[in-house]
Amino acid sequence: MSSHSEESIDLTASSSKRSRRGSPGRATWLDQWFARKLLSYIGDPPIALVLWDNTAITPENSRTEYHVLFHDRAALWLMLPNATLKFGDCYSNGRVEVQEDLVDFLETVYRHMITVRRPYLVQLFLTLKQRFTHNTIPMARRNIHHHYDIGNAFYTKWLDREMQYTCAYFPDPAITLEQAQIAKMHHVCRKLRLQPGQTVVEAGCGWGGLARFMAREYGVNVKAYNISKEQVAWARERAREEGLQDKVEYVEDDFRTITGEFDVFVSVGMLEHVGINNYRELGKVIDGCLKENGMGLIHSIGRNHPAYLDPWIESRIFPGARPPSIGQMAAIFEPYNFSILDIENLRQHYAKTLEHWLSRFEDHVDEIRQDFDDNFVRAWRLYLAGSKSSFTVGTLQLFQVVFTRPRNNALPWSRSHLYTDHS
Amino acid sequence: MSSHSEESIDLTASSSKRSRRGSPGRATWLDQWFARKLLSYIGDPPIALVLWDNTAITPENSRTEYHVLFHDRAALWLMLPNATLKFGDCYSNGRVEVQEDLVDFLETVYRHMITVRRPYLVQLFLTLKQRFTHNTIPMARRNIHHHYDIGNAFYTKWLDREMQYTCAYFPDPAITLEQAQIAKMHHVCRKLRLQPGQTVVEAGCGWGGLARFMAREYGVNVKAYNISKEQVAWARERAREEGLQDKVEYVEDDFRTITGEFDVFVSVGMLEHVGINNYRELGKVIDGCLKENGMGLIHSIGRNHPAYLDPWIESRIFPGARPPSIGQMAAIFEPYNFSILDIENLRQHYAKTLEHWLSRFEDHVDEIRQDFDDNFVRAWRLYLAGSKSSFTVGTLQLFQVVFTRPRNNALPWSRSHLYTDHS
Numbered sequence: 001m002s003s004h005s006e007e008s009i010d011l012t013a014s015s016s017k018r019s020r021r022g023s024p025g026r027a028t029w030l031d032q033w034f035a036r037k038l039l040s041y042i043g044d045p046p047i048a049l050v051l052w053d054n055t056a057i058t059p060e061n062s063r064t065e066y067h068v069l070f071h072d073r074a075a076l077w078l079m080l081p082n083a084t085l086k087f088g089d090c091y092s093n094g095r096v097e098v099q100e101d102l103v104d105f106l107e108t109v110y111r112h113m114i115t116v117r118r119p120y121l122v123q124l125f126l127t128l129k130q131r132f133t134h135n136t137i138p139m140a141r142r143n144i145h146h147h148y149d150i151g152n153a154f155y156t157k158w159l160d161r162e163m164q165y166t167c168a169y170f171p172d173p174a175i176t177l178e179q180a181q182i183a184k185m186h187h188v189c190r191k192l193r194l195q196p197g198q199t200v201v202e203a204g205c206g207w208g209g210l211a212r213f214m215a216r217e218y219g220v221n222v223k224a225y226n227i228s229k230e231q232v233a234w235a236r237e238r239a240r241e242e243g244l245q246d247k248v249e250y251v252e253d254d255f256r257t258i259t260g261e262f263d264v265f266v267s268v269g270m271l272e273h274v275g276i277n278n279y280r281e282l283g284k285v286i287d288g289c290l291k292e293n294g295m296g297l298i299h300s301i302g303r304n305h306p307a308y309l310d311p312w313i314e315s316r317i318f319p320g321a322r323p324p325s326i327g328q329m330a331a332i333f334e335p336y337n338f339s340i341l342d343i344e345n346l347r348q349h350y351a352k353t354l355e356h357w358l359s360r361f362e363d364h365v366d367e368i369r370q371d372f373d374d375n376f377v378r379a380w381r382l383y384l385a386g387s388k389s390s391f392t393v394g395t396l397q398l399f400q401v402v403f404t405r406p407r408n409n410a411l412p413w414s415r416s417h418l419y420t421d422h423s
Numbered sequence: 424m425s426s427h428s429e430e431s432i433d434l435t436a437s438s439s440k441r442s443r444r445g446s447p448g449r450a451t452w453l454d455q456w457f458a459r460k461l462l463s464y465i466g467d468p469p470i471a472l473v474l475w476d477n478t479a480i481t482p483e484n485s486r487t488e489y490h491v492l493f494h495d496r497a498a499l500w501l502m503l504p505n506a507t508l509k510f511g512d513c514y515s516n517g518r519v520e521v522q523e524d525l526v527d528f529l530e531t532v533y534r535h536m537i538t539v540r541r542p543y544l545v546q547l548f549l550t551l552k553q554r555f556t557h558n559t560i561p562m563a564r565r566n567i568h569h570h571y572d573i574g575n576a577f578y579t580k581w582l583d584r585e586m587q588y589t590c591a592y593f594p595d596p597a598i599t600l601e602q603a604q605i606a607k608m609h610h611v612c613r614k615l616r617l618q619p620g621q622t623v624v625e626a627g628c629g630w631g632g633l634a635r636f637m638a639r640e641y642g643v644n645v646k647a648y649n650i651s652k653e654q655v656a657w658a659r660e661r662a663r664e665e666g667l668q669d670k671v672e673y674v675e676d677d678f679r680t681i682t683g684e685f686d687v688f689v690s691v692g693m694l695e696h697v698g699i700n701n702y703r704e705l706g707k708v709i710d711g712c713l714k715e716n717g718m719g720l721i722h723s724i725g726r727n728h729p730a731y732l733d734p735w736i737e738s739r740i741f742p743g744a745r746p747p748s749i750g751q752m753a754a755i756f757e758p759y760n761f762s763i764l765d766i767e768n769l770r771q772h773y774a775k776t777l778e779h780w781l782s783r784f785e786d787h788v789d790e791i792r793q794d795f796d797d798n799f800v801r802a803w804r805l806y807l808a809g810s811k812s813s814f815t816v817g818t819l820q821l822f823q824v825v826f827t828r829p830r831n832n833a834l835p836w837s838r839s840h841l842y843t844d845h846s
Contacts, residue, residue: 305757327753334728394829406817
């Protein structure tokens with residue numbers, strides 16, 4: 001405890017908010033003790049926790065670069081059972097504020113938290129919770145509805161024209177988001193070496209942009225699955241507009257219902273929602289639908305090692321989401337003797353993608369406020385900023401895994417075809 | 424049993440060998456029954472098992488493309504406890520012969536064996552054996568001595584000039600082995616993005632070719648470990664000849680004794696000998712010696728799923744060897760929070776490398792016979808041919824895994840630098 005200092009600072013800019021929950025009185029020694037504990041818990045980053053009476057708790061021997069304002073006593077003590085979850089909630093409803101740039105602040109916190117070891121019992125609890133969490137088809141529907149069916153209009157405000165809500169690919173970090181999403185789709189198609197006339201099944205197609213792109217640019221026939229009603233309706237409409245309705249079929253159903261035989265299996269940004277315990281089932285679905293020399297690609301957020309997703313993101317933004325480590329992903333491929341051909345980690349590309357999304361989100365925040373309340377806006381800001389920070393500091397990864405059947409010898413001798421200028 | 428037929432055929436070419444173990448008499452119904460069982464065990468490939476009295480056991484409904492000659496009854500019954508192991512032994516000592524091309528024959532057998540499921544108890548035994556096999560440092564020394572210290576002169580007859588006894592890289596399958604081994608070393612160095620003046624530690628350096636290449640072509644300082652006395656002596660001599668003794672230090676010791684801090688960790692073709700149960704220890708060694716933004720590369724034979732190595736190769740050629748699946752390799756990286764950046768599967772490149780090695784081996788077989796007996800020559804022929812076949816049919820893989828520390832953001836935005844023409 002002696003490693004922390006306290007100071008009283010003037011926060012004129014925020015003083016108007018200080019009184020809105022009535023006067024909780026001065027911070028007691030217990031409040032201050034808990035605030036210090038909280039700083040220790042997150043690894044003593046250069047952050048001042050500024051309490052409702054402007055008492056600032058700071059780590060000793062560390063420059064203070066950021067100020068987190070707790071506007072009432074209850075907001076502070078809500079951190080007790082689960083600081084990460086409750087920080088998100090209190091940030092969203094405005095009871096906690098960050099004075100400085102949110103992305104920079106979160107990167108600093110995450111960098112410090114990496115070095116903190118959780119107590120054994122906490123880890124055990126998280127492991128057991130994970131062990132007994134299964135995404136059944138009805139659960140998957142509810143979870144996906146929660147995130148994706150809040151209105152297509154909202155997503156059109158900050159996604160690219162093709163509504164790619166997955167990591168873009170920036171071979172040059174200076175290109176635009178529109179260019180980078182097209183580059184991503186080309187990168188995926190080249191990895192799969194799509195040929196005109198091939199049949200492709202896509203598991204989790206979002207607003208269907210990749211399916212239309214593959215049909216239009218590579219001449220393949222695509223059957224694309226998604227359990228989000230709103231996304232599928234939007235995707236079908238766009239395909240009709242583009243005259244692609246004969247090349248692309250959107251199926252509003254779970255990937256577990258895939259039937260038929262295909263030259264290619266592709267899934268971009270669905271695996272995060274599948275749940276580790278369903279990987280063997282996913283492998284079985286792929287094994288059941290991929291032709292003898294078929295190629296597959298799975299694009300997913302991942303981890304360096306098995307770990308729980310940020311509890312706030314997992315509870316409030318993406319229910320049931322769980323990014324896997326490479327070791328965990330092996331459960332998809334190994335039981336069915338698939339050969340992994342290529343894994344690429346695009347972590348920095350997702351940080352860059354999120355930078356664009358956050359910037360576009362802020363550019364349209366006034367329009368967004370016409371449809372949603374301030375809590376929603378703050379929650380989404382925190383989610384986008386927190387995700388960018390996680391990819392920047394390396395607590396999240398982005399893996400593209402290319403695989404095939406073991407006997408497929410019709411393979412190129414190098415990956416140079418991915419880097420040839422096709423323009 | 425009714426699914427097999429028998430015929431008596433004339434094998435004039437081999438008849439001279441038929442009598443050399445005395446006359447075992449005619450094949451009994453029991454001999455023939457067991458031969459049929461053996462064919463079933465390996466999945467009924469189009470092969471005739473020709474017994475010592477020229478009785479040929481063939482699978483019914485299948486064209487016979489290959490003839491395996493058992494020159495005496497004991498050779499047949501030796502297959503009973505462990506057909507794969509004993510086939511290798513009997514092939515080596517000439518009691519079993521294959522009439523047709525050995526590589527083609529083995530590919531056919533392996534393709535059929537992939538579809539055969541082993542009984543549960545056999546799998547359990549293999550799993551338990553693996554579970555309790557640890558490569559301690561003294562064991563590792565014995566195992567490596569067994570394979571690598573049979574005389575450098577032997578290896579110079581069929582390896583390339585730089586004595587690379589690992590998978591080469593054929594961006595164009597028509598290039599020579601010499602070119603492909605140089606291409607492999609460039610590929611490894613480019614993946615690691617070596618910069619002049621960097622320090623590199625190499626675990627398992629063979630005859631030291633990669634260490635000298637990195638020092639000469641990329642201007643780095645290399646400390647290279649190997650427990651094979653003969654290889655280290657040869658590597659030091661060659662480094663002196665090339666004036667590289669100040670840039671490359673060869674250490675005759677186990678990788679577990681690595682100390683110091685390095686910009687780069689590299690290991691090409693050692694992991695196969697480490698043993699799955701020692702992966703965490705290998706990860707710890709890397710974690711202990713890699714600088715904050717350090718890069719690492721591990722190049723290893725691998726599998727699509729956890730599996731035992733061919734028992735004959737494992738017992739007679741590479742004691743203690745165990746190629747891992749990607750899921751098993753995760754045990755090196757995940758406990759230490761390493762980020763996997765890139766995995767490339769070079770399976771077909773190893774088939775091509777082995778094709779070159781086998782061809783060079785046959786070109787020099789008369790010289791080799793001056794130093795070694797026929798059993799040795801046949802054993803090496805079987806080992807090289809069997810390995811080529813395994814990579815061709817996809818029962819073995821070759822993985823190059825690039826990794827780094829989680830916070831390293833000094834990463835290129837694409838892998839295109841691997842495919843730029845540097846000449």
